[in-house]
Amino acid sequence: xxxxxxxxxxxxxxxxxxxxxxxxxxxxxxxxxxxxxxxxxxxxxxxxxxxxxxxxxxxxxxxxxxxxxxxxxxxxxxxxxxxxxxxxxxxxxxxxxxxxxxxxxxxxxxxxxxxxxxxxxxxxxxxxxxxxxxxxxxxxxxxxxxxxxxxxxxxxxxxxxxxxxxxxxxxxxxxxxxxxxxxxxxxxxxxxxxxxxxxxxxxxxxxxxxxxxxxxxxxxxxxxxxxxxxxxxxxxxxxxxxxxxxxxxxxxxxxxxxx
Amino acid sequence: xxxxxxxxxxxxxxxxxxxxxxxxxxxxxxxxxxxxxxxxxxxxxxxxxxxxxxxxxxxxxxxxxxxxxxxxxxxxxxxxxxxxxxxxxxxxxxxxxxxxxxxxxxxxxxxxxxxxxxxxxxxxxxxxxxxxxxxxxxxxxxxxxxxxxxxxxxxxxxxxxxxxxxxxxxxxxxxxxxxxxxxxxxxxxxxxxxxxxxxxxxxxxxxxxxxxxxxxxxxxxxxxxxxxxxxxxxxxxxxxxxxxxxxxxxxxxxxxxxxxxxxxxxxxxxxxxxxxxxxxxxxxxxxxxxxxxxxxxxxxxxxxxxxxxxxxxxxxx
Ligand SMILES: Cc1cc2nc3c(=O)[nH]c(=O)nc-3n(C[C@H](O)[C@H](O)[C@H](O)COP(=O)(O)OP(=O)(O)OC[C@H]3O[C@@H](n4cnc5c(N)ncnc54)[C@H](O)[C@@H]3O)c2cc1C
Ligand SMILES: Nc1ncnc2c1ncn2[C@@H]1O[C@H](COP(=O)(O)O)[C@@H](O)[C@H]1O
Numbered sequence: 001x002x003x004x005x006x007x008x009x010x011x012x013x014x015x016x017x018x019x020x021x022x023x024x025x026x027x028x029x030x031x032x033x034x035x036x037x038x039x040x041x042x043x044x045x046x047x048x049x050x051x052x053x054x055x056x057x058x059x060x061x062x063x064x065x066x067x068x069x070x071x072x073x074x075x076x077x078x079x080x081x082x083x084x085x086x087x088x089x090x091x092x093x094x095x096x097x098x099x100x101x102x103x104x105x106x107x108x109x110x111x112x113x114x115x116x117x118x119x120x121x122x123x124x125x126x127x128x129x130x131x132x133x134x135x136x137x138x139x140x141x142x143x144x145x146x147x148x149x150x151x152x153x154x155x156x157x158x159x160x161x162x163x164x165x166x167x168x169x170x171x172x173x174x175x176x177x178x179x180x181x182x183x184x185x186x187x188x189x190x191x192x193x194x195x196x197x198x199x200x201x202x203x204x205x206x207x208x209x210x211x212x213x214x215x216x217x218x219x220x221x222x223x224x225x226x227x228x229x230x231x232x233x234x235x236x237x238x239x240x241x242x243x244x245x246x247x248x249x250x251x252x253x254x255x256x257x258x259x
Numbered sequence: 260x261x262x263x264x265x266x267x268x269x270x271x272x273x274x275x276x277x278x279x280x281x282x283x284x285x286x287x288x289x290x291x292x293x294x295x296x297x298x299x300x301x302x303x304x305x306x307x308x309x310x311x312x313x314x315x316x317x318x319x320x321x322x323x324x325x326x327x328x329x330x331x332x333x334x335x336x337x338x339x340x341x342x343x344x345x346x347x348x349x350x351x352x353x354x355x356x357x358x359x360x361x362x363x364x365x366x367x368x369x370x371x372x373x374x375x376x377x378x379x380x381x382x383x384x385x386x387x388x389x390x391x392x393x394x395x396x397x398x399x400x401x402x403x404x405x406x407x408x409x410x411x412x413x414x415x416x417x418x419x420x421x422x423x424x425x426x427x428x429x430x431x432x433x434x435x436x437x438x439x440x441x442x443x444x445x446x447x448x449x450x451x452x453x454x455x456x457x458x459x460x461x462x463x464x465x466x467x468x469x470x471x472x473x474x475x476x477x478x479x480x481x482x483x484x485x486x487x488x489x490x491x492x493x494x495x496x497x498x499x500x501x502x503x504x505x506x507x508x509x510x511x512x513x514x515x516x517x518x519x520x521x522x523x524x525x526x527x528x529x530x531x532x533x534x535x536x537x538x539x540x541x542x543x544x545x546x547x548x549x550x551x552x553x554x555x556x557x558x559x560x561x562x563x564x565x566x567x568x569x570x571x572x573x574x575x576x
Contacts, residue, residue: 246567
């Protein structure tokens with residue numbers, strides 16, 4: 001089975017993230033990049049499926065040069081090779097352009113299964129998997145906490161508001177995973193060493209047949225009008241329970257008219 | 260005035276509160292038209308939609324629409340966008356609502372804004388990003404604006420609309436039928452308000468200690484008429500069902516009041532609750548990061564503090 005796993009580099013959520021004042025995009029240079037944590041679950045699931053059914057796992061990442069750190073991490077976990085979609089023309093792409101560019105790259109790479117995380121910690125749109133399924137004309141098997149493949153059939157358990165749905169389809173398909181699905185492995189020392197020698201192919205927009213007028217900031221379907229730092233939350237009142245903590249909390253709730 | 264399509268969220272034929280909020284928002288920007296996807300539109304639901312201002316109710320009543328994952332709803336909305344040329348399409352910013360919005364955006368070559376917490380003139384949307392650190396105003400530049408709006412972004416207000424029903428005949432593509440829902444497993448709903456819609460949410464975390472002890476959290480929730488939430492530590496331990504998880508990969512809630520008991524306040528948990536208006540934390544560790552967010556915090560054992568608070572709430576009623 002030919003599995004492509006989409007891995008994004010995101011700013012470390014522990015650092016202060018900012019928008020650039022010039023073009024109102026995320027300032028990626030100012031912060032440390034880490035693997036979007038949900039994508040580690042996607043990589044883990046890809047590796048598990050490969051272990052059970054054979055095949056190959058390719059990492060696909062779209063991002064600036066420094067995203068190679070993230071690609072190496074996925075390779076160190078055990079993925080076989082990587083495609084790094086990187087081009088200055090992609091800077092400022094919104095969800096629509098990103099899904100278009102990634103769909104073009106996926107068509108070029110070829111796949112039986114594409115696996116994504118359900119959400120990135122920076123954009124937090126949670127739409128990419130659905131958009132890819134739409135663009136590629138393949139079944140959408142998203143928000144999975146369980147994936148089973150049997151020959152060319154695939155079934156997932158999709159988390160819903162009321163519990164879960166069991167969903168079935170035929171490969172090729174697009175899957176997104178939630179964090180309940182598995183426990184991502186840590187790269188071993190051997191894995192880290194091996195990753196240095198694994199092939200990483202860099203694609204520019206021309207290589208992936210991506211039309212320049214469909215990507216980047218100028219093409220974006222949506223735009224930031226303006227932004228401002230949120231006013232800091234006023235410091236709260238913290239009391240120590242001296243046997244009357246519940247009563248004091250009730251007084252607070254009453255002062256705010258909740259009771 | 261142009262129509263604004265509102266995709267109806269419903270459970271067992273009952274219209275969810277977020278839909279009434281979206282109709283209220285839509286009324287300020289155009290003529291609201293509700294879109295009912297799937298079978299089961301009852302007279303009660305119709306009346307509710309009209310009561311909150313729906314001039315039209317478009318109905319695609321085929322079971323096919325709900326028996327396949329997301330794609331049919333996007334196809335339905337895309338057909339309506341083509342036929343009715345609405346000024347915008349609003350959906351609820353639930354995990355599924357956002358997926359519908361994403362597919363619709365591709366189909367109609369339109370921009371999409373997810374997780375709006377407000378929507379004004381020119382369909383300029385307010386968003387709170389980077390863990391609540393930055394407020395952004397954004398808008399769609401191309402196509403029909405598609406906006407996924409978070410529950411509790413506005414107060415629903417009735418204002419009667421005609422509620423004229425119009426059946427939409429929809430022929431689904433093969434691609435829209437590709438992912439078949441073969442079984443739905445419903446886990447206890449209970450009598451409490453729904454988590455994303457509740458005005459008050461009481462959540463428990465690892466500090467609760469066991470599934471049985473969640474009755475302490477439920478007791479306070481019931482005294483306040485609140486929904487119950489849980490941290491990932493609690494859902495992973497099997498103490499509470501996963502659909503009550505609040506956080507990055509759980510539900511995003513913006514209630515008037517959020518009470519966190521035995522929750523440390525990890526960044527992934529905060530991602531789902533920090534837009535709550537008022538936050539109260541109960542934790543025995545004075546260093547717990549949740550206190551940085553709290554308007555009121557009690558450092559103490561939740562097994563003492565929460566029952567006392569519950570009793571006090573009951574007394575003051
Ligand atoms: C990809 C990913 C996604 C995630 N998504 C989510 C998500 O959606 N939602 C989420 O919640 N987490 C999520 N997490 C997990 C998150 O990182 C934390 O591990 C989790 O939120 C911790 O839950 P907790 O606060 O209940 O437990 P802990 O961090 O263990 O905190 C328990 C707290 O309870 C206090 N306590 C213990 N006993 C008592 C007592 N008797 N009385 C009072 N206080 C007590 C302790 O002092 C402590 O502060 C995610 C993690 C990852 C990697
Ligand atoms: N630039 C990117 N490169 C690779 N994968 C991405 C990229 N952006 C998003 N993804 C994937 O899409 C998922 C959802 O992201 P989002 O829709 O931005 O919340 C992530 O978990 C990744 O798997």
